[in-house]
Amino acid sequence: MKKVLIPTKLNAVARELLKDSGGYNVVHDDSTELKELAAQHPDTYALIVRSDKVTPEIIDALPELKVIVRAGAGYNTIDIRYARQRGVDVMNTPGANANAVAEEVVTLMLADARHVVQADVSTREGKWEKKTLMGRELTGKTVGIVGFGAIGRLVARRLAGFDIKLLTYDPVLSEDRAEEFGAELVDLPTLFERCDYISLHIPENDDTRGMINKDLAGRMKEGATLVNCARAGIINEDDLRAVKAEKNIRFLNDVYPKDAAGEKSVADIADLMMPHLGASTVEANYNAAKRAADQLMEYDEKGMSTYIVNRDVPEGLDEMYADLAYDLAHLARQWVGARNKLKMIETSVYGSLKPFSDWMIVPILAAVSEEFDRSMEAAAAREYLKDMGIDYNDRETDDTKNYGNTITIDLAANVDHGSLRRVSIRGTVAEGRLMISRIDDFDKLYFEPEGHAVFFRYEDRPGVLGQIGVALADHGINIDDVRNPHDESGKYSLAIMKTSSPVDQEIVDRIAGEIDAPYAVGITF
Numbered sequence: 001m002k003k004v005l006i007p008t009k010l011n012a013v014a015r016e017l018l019k020d021s022g023g024y025n026v027v028h029d030d031s032t033e034l035k036e037l038a039a040q041h042p043d044t045y046a047l048i049v050r051s052d053k054v055t056p057e058i059i060d061a062l063p064e065l066k067v068i069v070r071a072g073a074g075y076n077t078i079d080i081r082y083a084r085q086r087g088v089d090v091m092n093t094p095g096a097n098a099n100a101v102a103e104e105v106v107t108l109m110l111a112d113a114r115h116v117v118q119a120d121v122s123t124r125e126g127k128w129e130k131k132t133l134m135g136r137e138l139t140g141k142t143v144g145i146v147g148f149g150a151i152g153r154l155v156a157r158r159l160a161g162f163d164i165k166l167l168t169y170d171p172v173l174s175e176d177r178a179e180e181f182g183a184e185l186v187d188l189p190t191l192f193e194r195c196d197y198i199s200l201h202i203p204e205n206d207d208t209r210g211m212i213n214k215d216l217a218g219r220m221k222e223g224a225t226l227v228n229c230a231r232a233g234i235i236n237e238d239d240l241r242a243v244k245a246e247k248n249i250r251f252l253n254d255v256y257p258k259d260a261a262g263e264k265s266v267a268d269i270a271d272l273m274m275p276h277l278g279a280s281t282v283e284a285n286y287n288a289a290k291r292a293a294d295q296l297m298e299y300d301e302k303g304m305s306t307y308i309v310n311r312d313v314p315e316g317l318d319e320m321y322a323d324l325a326y327d328l329a330h331l332a333r334q335w336v337g338a339r340n341k342l343k344m345i346e347t348s349v350y351g352s353l354k355p356f357s358d359w360m361i362v363p364i365l366a367a368v369s370e371e372f373d374r375s376m377e378a379a380a381a382r383e384y385l386k387d388m389g390i391d392y393n394d395r396e397t398d399d400t401k402n403y404g405n406t407i408t409i410d411l412a413a414n415v416d417h418g419s420l421r422r423v424s425i426r427g428t429v430a431e432g433r434l435m436i437s438r439i440d441d442f443d444k445l446y447f448e449p450e451g452h453a454v455f456f457r458y459e460d461r462p463g464v465l466g467q468i469g470v471a472l473a474d475h476g477i478n479i480d481d482v483r484n485p486h487d488e489s490g491k492y493s494l495a496i497m498k499t500s501s502p503v504d505q506e507i508v509d510r511i512a513g514e515i516d517a518p519y520a521v522g523i524t525f
């Protein structure tokens, strides 16, 4: 029998379903530390967790481990890359607890607007504070939802009865799809400027960490409300602190860097705090537990699952080329504007990579869309592109061009006034290193996508490189490497500089303004 370890408070339905199937020996213990349980049960085959941290140490302590099921949505607490290295599949149960979070968001908004917590305390104290506890109505307000996935969409539906004006921002959402939910698709700064309530429903990852920064918080309307029932890391807490008092912003919060008792660093800026209760309803706990057990049994029956979030590269493909596709697409995405709506992806795959051209959409999509992970499947990627209204074309390629094993990725995205911004980037692997060989008309670049870099495309003239160098130095940023090719016409130059530290896009944009560079990107590979 396969041993399943459930080291967390999870509805008993998971345990019962697995036991009843006759194939599993289930250890369900929510009072012992996971580390200790791992030491006691080294023969564990499957681990079912909630927000429990699954570190390399835990994975190493379980040599028989084959699968980890996250009974929930966010898997930022599981080291999925290390799990992959160890041949461990990781699944989540997307959507299973979405309604619970959506209801929590509405609860927080109303509770704050009507001072429910203070009113209860003061009335119990014998006070009668009708004047000071004057509330506000949610009806008719403008609400912005950042991240229009399972939870974001349910928040929209649950709030529909309040006759709100709904705005949303999600880089992979089409206008038509947003409209189906009665939402207007806008860019992130617009959403922050126009909304009375803003609710965050995005995953925490390398791209979203610290995303809610001084610039965005500073755009909020006086007295507007920010709700975070997603993950703590997506807000730059100090930036929010800096603008909160000045703008009289309300901040309603469910999530923290660590799921544990103790002082909370946001306590001084949060107007309402919950101990990560978003998914803590009887219904959600049941749904997520049942889904975890069902998915595990289905995985064992079929030997695979569409819910795996850390799938591997196909057999025969050198993983470096998957990394290359990812890096090329990552740069292309920044080039066309990370927040601009993507309209088209085209690829040309040459040489021995051709048999994998179909699959390459997986790392490409993972690089351009937060909703997609490199571990997902090509069929899911194509479904996803259709859903999002993104045209995808894997072009026929001609090997007589002698490009060797190269990949070209073209992206096009809508810019503000409805026109398209396009870029074409080609790369290869040489001497065991990833190489970017071409960006649009700038050829023979042989640039290694590693560390931090800035790119500026400008009309060629003397002195520009110096100007950029001085501007970076003003911010304490050192330049480690410089390329400065001209395009075929000789009219334009591309400054590529590797930098000692990341360069905020805000700084990049400022320098771009100074040197009149319409295309300017700061990136970390």
Ligand SMILES: NC(=O)C1=CN([C@@H]2O[C@H](COP(=O)(O)OP(=O)(O)OC[C@H]3O[C@@H](n4cnc5c(N)ncnc54)[C@H](O)[C@@H]3O)[C@@H](O)[C@H]2O)C=CC1
Pocket (backbone or CB within 6 Å): 072, 073, 074, 075, 094, 095, 097, 098, 101, 146, 147, 148, 149, 150, 151, 152, 169, 170, 171, 172, 201, 202, 203, 204, 207, 208, 229, 230, 231, 254, 255, 276, 277, 278, 279, 280, 369, 370, 371
């Ligand atoms: N407080 C709680 O107890 C819970 C919190 N969560 C958190 O909520 C997050 C969202 O959950 P779901 O809606 O179920 O996930 P989901 O995967 O269905 O939706 C996430 C959405 O965010 C979008 N997105 C990704 N990056 C973005 C960006 N930079 N800007 C705007 N949109 C972006 C994606 O395109 C996607 O549509 C989870 O990742 C998890 O961290 C989830 C469940 C419970």
Ligand SMILES: O=C(O)CCC(=O)C(=O)O
Pocket (backbone or CB within 6 Å): 050, 051, 071, 072, 073, 074, 075, 097, 276, 278, 279, 280
């Ligand atoms: O299981 C929980 O209580 C946390 C849920 C959550 O944050 C998630 O599903 O991402």
